[in-house]
Amino acid sequence: MKRNRVNKGLIAVLGAGLLLAAAGCSSSQKPADLGAPAGAANTATSGPASGSATGTSGSPTTTASSSTSAAGSSSAPGAAAAPKAVATSSAGWSYQASVPGDPSIAAAMTAFQNYTAVIHDMGVKAHDSNDLAKYADGTVLSLMNDFVAQERRLSVNQQGTETVKVTDAKLDSAAKPPVVTITTCTDDTKFFLVFATGAKKGQPAQTPNKTAYPNVYKVHLGADGKWRVNAVTPESKKTC
Template structure:
């Protein structure tokens, strides 16, 4: 849970400051790490940032220490991002919303695995913004 919470905190900071330079690799790996870095780069290149707040409530957890090849924890949360907006940070549209907003809370499932080096890292995120929770 600690790796998951730290990943979430840092990902939020990166989104709020598109030039924020923090190494997420102690808390995420694989595709999740790549997606977070790419999202920050897209925000920076587009002169955008995320503003506001999101409420993320963990609704279920499951720990499987016998998973193969590595132990896994699955965490499901209900994310309410209705007050979390992508906005332009400069230029003629500064402060204006840059992308359509989410209009309802939706489920997000995270998989956290125990890496070969013994550290737990988020390695999968699956959002279902077409559903409501």
């Protein structure tokens, strides 16, 4: 890969608009011309969520609102809990979801919400976060950390606004370990890399996405009983 190109093929691997410049990676999108050495990414903002989100060290506190979205909130004994609508936003990042009453799906979605918040914050500030390992592991964890390191090396960071809306969440309880598949509609048309220093400071370092797009995430239950994002499937050729 030429040093003045950024590979956008791994955006959906990390999700929430993440862009990685890694030589040899397959790309489903046209690389953007940085006019600088290759390598950089997009990410998300953060504080843990639990119906109402609270901030973690080094991350802005988010605010959340939850409301019952199903009629008849006082359901009969033994009935499934009604879904709750969650809307959270902080410093350019916003998240929306309808969380079902199933406790496993709800726990996985909470971890996912925190994951999207943390990676947004990491990308905007171009800094590492100890919180990421609480909500992601495997390749997703290592690529995000690599991305932030590349941001610093290239003196770029993410800027703008991003919206992540969960459109579907399904539990595969037969999987070992159990997995919740979460589909989102991510709008980062106004969230992209910019130069952080030099004569081009504040100018775009990549071509922004033109439309919102779906991402499919796998959130699995770890041996420690915690849910973490460990896979993302790009849907960059689709819109939502």
